Amino acid sequence: MRNLSPVPGRLGPWQYLQNALYYLHVGLATLLIGLAGLPFVAFGGRDAANAVATRWIGYMLWAARLHLGVTCELRGTPPEGDCIVAAKHQCFFDILVIAHALPRRAFVMKREVMRVPIMGWYAYKVGCIPIDRARGRDALRAIAGELRARLASAGGLGQLIIYPEGTRTRPGERRDYKHGVGTLRLAADLPVVPVAVNTGLFWPRKGWGVRPGRAVVEFLPVIAPDFPRDEFMSRLRADIEDNSDRLLAEAGFRQ
Structure with missing residues (x-):
């Protein structure tokens, strides 16, 4: 695991107040948008749940720009067909940006998250797949079976988002990749x-x-399904980590 030095500087009291206002704002918006969308999702299924989720995520991003002055440049071509999206994960913000860019997004997420009122129900309706990490290989086999079933269904899979490191990382930090994605x-x-x-x-x-x-x-170039099995994890890790380091350097981050 490699660590780079943290971003220097301290935030002032006003910026922390802005942070608090943001979370208060989006907490209330989450409740209102979630409740307002329940009737549509109850009768409209996954497409309706995705429509509500897109509106909610877009609102969260707008509020981040309003309160915190944070925006995001999206590069590359987000996929539209059935695929796995394997992403570097540094914070809550990249969850929002990646999910908003995908038309039929779903996550592999801890099963506890899907028990959260309202939003957990939406996660289930858009196709998120719960994982019980304590079950190890059995959990992966269950998820693999679910993927094959969805691919065979009329609705298909969509874009399944996975974080190969399994957790959020600091800028410049590299962790071992879990083999679940492979x-x-x-x-x-x-x-x-x-x-x-x-x-x-x-x-x-x-x-x-x-x-x-x-x-x-x-979004980086796709790795095809027939890419050699024994080279896949090293290729995936190099693509994600080297390009994330490049983006950090572009923003002025140095070791």
Whole structure:
């Protein structure tokens, strides 16, 4: 694991107040948008749930720009077909940006998250897949079976977002990649789209002390389903980490 020095400087009291106002604002908006969308989702299924989610995520991004002065430049071409999206994960902000860029997004997420009132129900309706990490290989086999079933259905899979490191990381930090993404890719014969980010420079892992600026999220060239199995993880890791380091350097971050 490699660590680079943290971004220098301290935030003033006003910026922390702006952070608090943002979370208060989006908390209320989440409740209102979630409740207002329930009747549509109850009768409209996954497409309706995705429409509500897109509106909610867009509102969250707008509020981040309003309160915190944070925007994001989107590079590359977001996929539209069935695939796995394997992304660097530095903070809550990159979740929003990546999800907003995809038309039929879904996440592999901890099952506890899907028990959260309202939003957990939406996560289920848009196709998010819960994972019980304690079950190890059994959990991966269950997810692989779910992917194959969805691919065979009329609605298809959509874009399944996975974080190969399994957690948020600091800018410049590299962790070992978990092999779940490779297992699911083979089991479902899916292309994988790597994603690089530098969002952690502006939005810390724990969500407080957000700094104004323009982050970058970049969709990288697709890795085809027939890419050699024994080379896949090293290729994926190099694509994501090297390009994330490049985006950090562009923003002025140095070791």
